[in-house]
Amino acid sequence: MIRVIDPFAQARPTWLGLDDTGHRRKVFKVVDQDLNTSEFLVGGLTIFEPGEASSLHDHPDSEEINYIVRGSGEVVDEDGHHTAFEAHTFMFIPKGVKHQHVNTGREPLWLVFVYGPHSELPST
Template sequence: MIQIIDPFAASQPIWLGLDQAGFRRKVFKVADEALNGSEFLVSGLTIFEPGESSSLHNHPESEEVDFIVRGHGEVVSEDGGRTPFATNTFMFIPKGVMHQHVNTGREPLWLVFVYGPHGELPTT
């Protein structure tokens, strides 16, 4: 069955990074095995306020595609390399590659993520 999902109404938001300064973000997960029986994918919307970021993390068994709905920032690699991204761009992150999303702008960054197979969100 096809599902139309409003991430702000249908999902249960998850706050990540509340215990560490600079890592606070809100995740609206819209697809995974528990939410709607997704067999292969996890997807959602992450909103980063200006200056906030994810932790440096990976998805050991999952490939990830991200789409930037609004805002801009940088994706940081394990060696500290920083690659800028902007609104309406995609990024592909291979399985197991360490990465960190950073909002370098002055407005909220909206990042849509899709990864598969199933894996866990970072805890920080």
């Protein structure tokens, strides 16, 4: 069955990074094994306020695609390379590659994530 999902009404919202200064963000997961019974994918929306970032993390067995709905920022790899991105761009992150999303702009960053196969969200 096809589902249309409102991330603000039907998702499982989670705050990440509350105990780690600069890494606070809200994640609205909309698809995984439990939510909408996805067999292969995890997906949702992450919102970063200006100056906030994810932790440096990876998904060891999952490839990831991100789409930037709103805002701008940079993605940082484990070697410290910074690559800028803007609204309406995609990024592809191969499995096992450590990465960090950073909101370098002046407005909230809305990032849609999809990765598969199933993997856990970072804990921070």
